Amino acid sequence: MENIVYGIFCAMGVGGALGLLLNRGYINAVMSMLVSMLGMSGLLFLMKAFFLAFVMLVVYAGAVMVLFVFTVMLAGESRDNSPLKNRAGVVLLWLLMGLSASYFILNCPDLQVALEGGVSALSVSKLYGLSLFTKFMLLFEIAGAVLLVAMVAIIAIAKEPSPERPKREML
Amino acid sequence: MENLNDFLIPSLLIFFAGLAGVVLKKNLLVVLMCLELMLCGAMLALVSFSAAYDDIDGAVFAFFAMAVAAGEVAVALAVVVQFFKIRRSVCADDVDTLSGE
Structure with a gap:
């Protein structure tokens, strides 16, 4: 089975x-x-x-x-216009x-x-929590910071540029 | 299905399917999806080693990989959407703004 x-x-x-x-x-x-x-x-x-x-x-x-x-x-x-040629x-x-x-x-x-x-x-799910909050505490905090930075970055990327600032020539 | 190999071989297959997509596909969205597939394959290998040695560290590391992959794909998709707004295309060949021509 x-x-x-x-x-x-x-x-x-x-x-x-x-x-x-x-x-x-x-x-x-x-x-x-x-x-x-x-x-x-x-x-x-x-x-x-x-x-x-x-x-x-x-x-x-x-x-x-x-x-x-x-x-x-x-x-x-x-x-998708990219066949495996x-x-x-x-x-x-x-x-x-x-x-x-x-x-x-x-x-x-x-x-x-x-x-x-x-x-x-x-x-045992309990062991994950124990491991995360003791041995990998620093890594856990860094992962949280990475997610926060990613969120801020996405908002910054997706935001329309404000009208009073001169729009930079991109292309 | 109890040996370590039984779980390593599927993870290897999935990883290489993702690698083939990353190297050979030209569509940015499909490339990103294949990148996720590569990460998942590596994660599966991590967890299977962790299960084989009955040690939780590898599984916790896979958990971190999952968190970082979620953040990474969100940023990458935002970049792709912005690129599509500028160029009306998601083909990797069109990403040539820095080529200086």
Whole structure:
């Protein structure tokens, strides 16, 4: 049963990623990315990282995807006019991927991920809070500052220039 | 589906699909989406290593990566929208304001 679920989530994650590469319509691309995010969230769930799976659903499948759909509506031409013409590049990239995948398979330490029945550290949400507010306190504050700066920057970028100031020649 | 490899291989595939998009696509929106995909693939690898060693640090790091990625994509999309207002295009080839021609 678990193997079937694992296969479905893998197919969703990888298939969605490939769909994003191959789709020409914008909304189709965004939706296939959404499928990919859902699959990845399911994989996190199978690793018993429940909290991260939930955050992934909320942040990526919720907020970021909505942002993308809005931007597509604001700025998108109706279709993506950039087909994958560079065949040599595609082949080279996938060759590289095959090499690194075989490296992974050959040299991967023989570790178990999802322990049967056992409670892994990732499945306890309390540990995330403890870790965030003790060991990673500074990093946590810096991440908050980064998000604040990003918000101010977006407002500064999106604001129309005021009429009394001379408009600078941009192009 | 219990070995570390079972989770590393999908993350690798997703990462490389994103990389192919970033390198080969010309549309800025699609490039940004593929960038997100790359980040997600790396995050999946982080969490699977974290789960394999039963240590929460990697998962917390993935959490930070998620927060920073959300901020990054918001700024990038604002820039793309402003660029579209100026040039009426979201093609990466049109971003040549600094080329001096």
